[in-house]
Amino acid sequence: MATVDAGDLLGRDIVENSMLKTSWKWYATFLSMLGLFVIGIYNYYLQLKFGLGVTNLDNKVFWGLYITNFVFFIGISHAGTLISAILRVTGAQWRTPITRLAEEITVLALIFGAASVFIDMGHLDRVMNIVTSGNIDSPLVWDAISISFYFMGSILFFYLPLIPDLAYYRDNLPKRYWFRRFWYKILAMGYKDDEEQLHILEKNITKMSFLIIPIAVSVHTVVSFIMSMTWRVGWNSTLFGPYFVVGAIFSGLATLMMALILFTYGYKLDYYITREHFVSLSKLLLTFTIFYVYFTLAEYLTGGYKSEVHETELLHALFYGQYAAMFWYFIFGGMIFPIIILVFVIYDKKLSDRMVKVLIFIASAMINVGMWLKRYLITVPTLARPVFHEGWNDYFPNKVEWWILVGQFAGFIMLFMLLSKMFPIISVWEVEMEEEMH
Amino acid sequence: MKVNRRDFLKGMAVAGTAAMLTDLTVFSENDGPVNERDRPYDQWRIDGAEWVMVIDLAACDGCVDLDIPRCTNACIVGHYTPDDHLYLKVFEVHENEYSNTVYFPRPCQQCEDPPCAHVCPVSAAWQRDGDRLTLIDHTRCIGCRLCQAACPYEVRHFHFEENPKGDDIPDDKFEAQMPFTLFRGKGVTAKCEFCGLQFIGQLPHCVSACHNGALYFGDKNENAVTNAFGTTEVFTDLLARREAFRWKEEEGTKPRVFYLPASSSGNHGHGGNA
């Protein structure tokens, strides 16, 4: 990255550079992520060997950090497919340079989302029981079905728009990249850049866009059903499906923003991804932040107003009790301050381009931390609330759980970096087509 | 070449549909949550029976003279469960400033319509045919704990660690699956399964252990329940005479554990709706 002076590079050269030239900074980052990932794996190994007893989970709070991660990762998976599909369907032209990154986030986030459930399971070796003795009445089986469809769909949706780029690099890379050329040749499946093929491809991409939207919506809805299909105070809510879906798009967008900014910085993509993109995305993010504020208000107000004993107990713990710090961070750090920052970014034309990116990055990071905490606050307090006069459970994740969390995030970043080396991170053919049209 | 790609895209669509249909056929083999295939405890079953427990809150004194109530202890000893896994827990309840302290024993409520069985992704938590006991297949459970989330009475326990007393379980008992709920290993849920001792002509461990005879057990269809003193009551009469209630009736679970209020004036909803 640092060794490549992209200052005078234009168009494809930038993308080629990002794929083919690898700086020491890249290696350094990659290796540190790999290190953290390995520590995570080691901790999972401990858990596998000695049982979930090595965590701080217990019979009262039997879901904790892992389920938080599950909801979080499945949430950010909505970045990609859904956002890029919605933008495709609505014909938003500025989307072209960002779709590839968005689609990559989806695939990776789904992998780590599914992994979170696997990590949480007491008997991973029996996971196939879900297929062989699956009980269709179970929300978890709905999850399994819906997430596998989404996963297959997202891979397709990532792959289809990749074909013309693969074909291009199959034909145009220098001979010494024979290894890449070999794989691109297989993956491009004989695609030739003629009118008819292009037409078929585009038609199918559009079909996929329409198909993937309902699947994505179903995914986060059934994820919420794991909780809202139970009697538990704090989960027993009809709002959960839509609340989760909006939250997913919200945090997905924030993640996409962070990735965009980091990649723009690291791979010098400013030629493709300009201030205009960031501002457009900020508008979208702002809209979803406001949606989320609205849903949050609706959820807590209806719960709190009736002052039903158990609900009140829960809300007290959130507002003034042991979860208050997290809760108020979520309200202010996760929603209110980001709104202020985003409004500023959108309307203050005097801000420098660099400043715009810095501010958006801060807002998105705050949102993501807030949304992670929000998932924690959905999962844990409901379980920690006493049924009888037992007192509140004081679950807090321990070292093993935190390391596994770190490992998951490191793994996510690591694979993301790898993907950016394997495939062009900008859908170059689409951008070029658009340029021709203008 | 173009044929290739067109075929591929079609192929993907076909593969997707096929995958969906396979899933559906696999799942549709099950007729609802009950799925009888190589189930444990099958040799211990009396079709047509319906086991019930009656808990007399007026007679239960919470065993305050001991560290662990007698019923709880008998359950732990009888099933070789880890000391902190209380399949039967006795709560001290003080509902509001006007009410007296009541001791409230909580076994699995053996719901007629058990939410735990509905949500279990692999039907490891299932309600069997015949006597319709809600049981757990420890060899099938994947340890997802969804059932724990769904049980309104929070009676299900997850074995986070290897059962430290697993090796103490005599092999013959373990193989005969008598009493129920004997468990070695880790990573699955377990709970009160009404012992299964009734199939060898005994009362559940907890029922026999109660020094006040506060727990009764029996077959609803024989309309008789018996306590530790051997006192047998006509089930329906006892319930009517003592204005029995079921816990969290509003959940629609139709428990088969009946509570007799501590005071004769009726003490409905005792234990709260928590």
Ligand code: SF4
């Ligand atoms: S923990 Fe076991 S019994 Fe409970 S729902 Fe999961 S698989 Fe079923």
Ligand code: SF4
């Ligand atoms: S009390 Fe809980 S574990 Fe027992 S049958 Fe009912 S739902 Fe299942």
Ligand code: SF4
């Ligand atoms: S019936 Fe058996 S398993 Fe259930 S609480 Fe009593 S002793 Fe324990």
